[in-house]
Amino acid sequence: MRHDLPYAAPGSTVGLLGGSFDPAHEGHVHITREALKRLGLDAVWWLVTPGNPLKTHGPKPLETRLAHAREIMQHPRVTVTGIEARLGTRFTAETLGMLFHLYRDVNFVWIMGADNLADFHRWERWRWIMEALPVAVIARPGERVAARTSPAARIYRDWRVPGREAERILRMAPPAWGLINIPMRPHSSSAIRARGEWTD
Ligand SMILES: Nc1ncnc2c1ncn2[C@@H]1O[C@H](COP(=O)(O)OP(=O)(O)OP(=O)(O)O)[C@@H](O)[C@H]1O
Numbered sequence: 497m498r499h500d501l502p503y504a505a506p507g508s509t510v511g512l513l514g515g516s517f518d519p520a521h522e523g524h525v526h527i528t529r530e531a532l533k534r535l536g537l538d539a540v541w542w543l544v545t546p547g548n549p550l551k552t553h554g555p556k557p558l559e560t561r562l563a564h565a566r567e568i569m570q571h572p573r574v575t576v577t578g579i580e581a582r583l584g585t586r587f588t589a590e591t592l593g594m595l596f597h598l599y600r601d602v603n604f605v606w607i608m609g610a611d612n613l614a615d616f617h618r619w620e621r622w623r624w625i626m627e628a629l630p631v632a633v634i635a636r637p638g639e640r641v642a643a644r645t646s647p648a649a650r651i652y653r654d655w656r657v658p659g660r661e662a663e664r665i666l667r668m669a670p671p672a673w674g675l676i677n678i679p680m681r682p683h684s685s686s687a688i689r690a691r692g693e694w695t696d
């Protein structure tokens with residue numbers, strides 16, 4: 497294993513939460529804790545992206561976002577990483593392909609908020625992602641209907657596991673996904689930026 501990559505025990509299950517984290521906030525912390533608990537994960541890695549391929553405005557520098565994310569997400573089973581910058585990847589499918597290769601004995605789960613499922617069909621090779629690993633979609637205020645009626649949800653409706661049984665997705669061969677209803681948090685990075693509170 498390369499020394500600059502996080503360690504994962506063989507056979508362990510690691511949730512991947514990709515994001516701009518521009519900035520990280522309480523909503524990210526909350527969904528991470530809930531995913532750990534509800535899915536029974538061994539670990540969660542935050543993949544702080546060098547830049548979302550679908551967003552035209554660049555975020556703050558990666559090092560700034562990583563440092564802030566590490567301040568607010570402190571949990572023994574959570575690692576905040578800049579893996580994509582290290583691997584030189586930007587598209588999620590590309591990142592996952594490399595992680596599968598580097599961590600052959602680790603089980604990965606993709607975690608995302610409901611707003612991301614609504615747009616998921618616009619991601620590069622999104623069907624490959626859906627068929628490559630289980631996907632846990634976490635409820636987000638105002639986004640549940642858009643997620644449930646999204647092209648990705650419709651195309652993969654037969655592989656959806658009810659939210660209360662979501663931990664089953666870990667034992668299923670993909671495609672397997674669930675919409676997990678948790679008490680929601682309204683926080684968003686764009687609202688924090690709009691209030692001028694991300695001035696680091
Ligand atoms: N309050 C929240 N509830 C549920 N999921 C969330 C919440 N905030 C962020 N997420 C999820 O966390 C991941 C990373 O989110 P991101 O870094 O883009 O933050 P954001 O608040 O969505 O940013 P922005 O407002 O700029 O779009 C995404 O999958 C997103 O859906």
Ligand SMILES: O=C(O)c1ccc[n+]([C@@H]2O[C@H](COP(=O)([O-])O)[C@@H](O)[C@H]2O)c1
Pocket residue numbers: 513514515516517543545547548549550551586587588589612618619620
């Ligand atoms: O691979 C893609 O085409 C793709 C398109 C849009 C977003 N993503 C990933 O989705 C995650 C959430 O991004 P964001 O900006 O909504 O926080 C982050 O890991 C991005 O790299 C990936």
